[in-house]
Amino acid sequence: MQHGIDLASFLLAFASALIGAKLLGEIAERLGQPAVLGELLAGVLLGPSVLGLVPLTDAVFLLAEIGVILLLFEVGLETSLEELARVGGPALAVALAGMALPFLGGYLFTRALGHPALTAIFVGAALTATSIGITARLLAELKVLTSREGQIILGAAVADDVLGLVVLAVVARIAESGSVSPAMVVRATALAVGFLAVALALGIPLGHRLVRIVGQANVRGILLAASVAFALLVALAAKKAGSAEIVGAFATGLVFARTNRRHDITRAVQPVVDIFAPLFFVSVGAQVDVALLNPAVEANRPALLLALGLTGIGFAGKFAAGFCAWGGVRRAFIGSGMVPRGEVGLIFASLGKATGAFPEQVFVAVVLAVFATTFLAPPLLKALAPTLARGDAARTSR
């Protein structure tokens, strides 16, 4: 079979990503850090700016995307819709504050430096969305995914990912035509939020039926294949509805979490995630260009200073948003859990560059700030996790 993708270079990238991710993940764990931090660092080392073993090719991004879709499907499987609904209020408050504060901070800071309004809008928007993939993985690793705090973070991350893509649609329209109609904003929001509601309302009865039908089949692997196919289709529908693929995959996980085959599906999907999710984290790390991080190089300094400011704003905005939660929860932990940015921030940065809203220096600074928040969160959350455990114990003993 002949095709345009260089299979040999992809096999090398895939193998290097697996080895690097697990090796540095293990080292990170032994140093008391979450493994995902090691996987991100492995990406930096393996990426084009250092070793070049994991190039940023279409093939790597495709498999990384499959990996993060399956990861969110697994996270959904381990999440209870009831639990999530129970924290709906605080989660939404955290999500909205966590979008408003970094947006305002980013906008004002960029304006104060003398940049035009459009640049400032893009900078603010790029700081809004928490990375649901990195956050979910961190929570699972710290074994707090099902805690009240974990559920609030997860719910807020899903909400701001959904709303972040609405912001993306709105900002893209502003960049295109210079303005935006309120009707367009309402429509985009209704579509993204409505999608989730419809996916769950239709998905739950369908999921039950699918599991029943598949239970009568004999062919090997059909339960996993059917549920993964379902997740891929809902991910596709989510994208078409203006939401993100991973939101669709997460919703499908929630659907199958309510069936009696939940544990069988989870057990079968875990090894698939173990193989493909590392590619996602490594590909995120691989996008860091270490050459730009050297402050000894004079040309790097303006972008580094801007990045430092944006990282501070991005961090403080999300951290403060955690304090909008209520219900006797550890709010510093929630705020920290919202800190990591990811894909959506990078998409904003690329769009800002493509539309000319970002001069090169602003583009580099935004990308650096997105990564800095991603790398800051794991050690911070890990440090705060024991506090959370004590909080849990305190609540239990009450």
Next chain:
Amino acid sequence: MQHGIDLASFLLAFASALIGAKLLGEIAERLGQPAVLGELLAGVLLGPSVLGLVPLTDAVFLLAEIGVILLLFEVGLETSLEELARVGGPALAVALAGMALPFLGGYLFTRALGHPALTAIFVGAALTATSIGITARLLAELKVLTSREGQIILGAAVADDVLGLVVLAVVARIAESGSVSPAMVVRATALAVGFLAVALALGIPLGHRLVRIVGQANVRGILLAASVAFALLVALAAKKAGSAEIVGAFATGLVFARTNRRHDITRAVQPVVDIFAPLFFVSVGAQVDVALLNPAVEANRPALLLALGLTGIGFAGKFAAGFCAWGGVRRAFIGSGMVPRGEVGLIFASLGKATGAFPEQVFVAVVLAVFATTFLAPPLLKALAPTLARGDAARTSR
């Protein structure tokens, strides 16, 4: 993340392939046929010539390739090197006869129809290699992978895949320069055969050491990730050595089959194979252009007739080769197991077309013959499998 691959169309293709493969696989099983036949037919239906849900894109081929690499890794894990070595003699005899007979038949038949020698060489070569992926999957499904017959078929399929790629190198050289030196043939053969020997000799101690080191690690999924990374690297090395990726993956499976974590790795890799291998079988079926199969269309007839002849030769040559086996085995079953052709035949066909050795009609006929053998084998093997079971019983009672 932005990239050149259309993620939406890939998600649709992936989901359709999973659903189609499992649905038709289940129907095939209920009709007493092997599931893989259903998966191949699902590919025909989903492919560009009928529904168009699974296009033949780079992304589909990439994931299909990952799928078949992991499938052969799993097959290797379920194979004992000692068992395989015990049937080395008959397996090699079957492999060599199974290459010589179809090559001669194809060559003479094509010459008799008045085509030039180069065309006839390419046709003969295209009929030589058994598809190790389809054969292995069939044997596993019929639960005869570890029978003496199964081991001979598997050993012969690996041998003729290794040698088939030597033939490919030689034929490509002939097409390029019109002739080939004996030194080049010897070198290509030594490289391909030597690779397997070296991979096993180095791999076995390395595999044991890797399993021991990984056993001391805590990070989730590291055993599977490490062994899959190993398989990917050996697959890459196999390709570089002039062999096929899947031969490297199979060798790695053999290596890990000798460790004490064999069952853990097998259990973990199975769901990954369940998700990705169907893409391979569906992508094979999707390459069939049903429009060319209609004998009512006058333009199709010459190619169909040629294909019919080549299918007969391809079938008879491999079937007869089965009778070169010895040791009280069911030789008709072995011959039938060698019948399915696959990737290597298609590569020869593409190369024949690209170098101008094949007129369009010959190209179409060779592709059709490759597919016909692939579709013929599953029902035939299934029909012969009960005979095999009786043979096994007879041997045991002796």
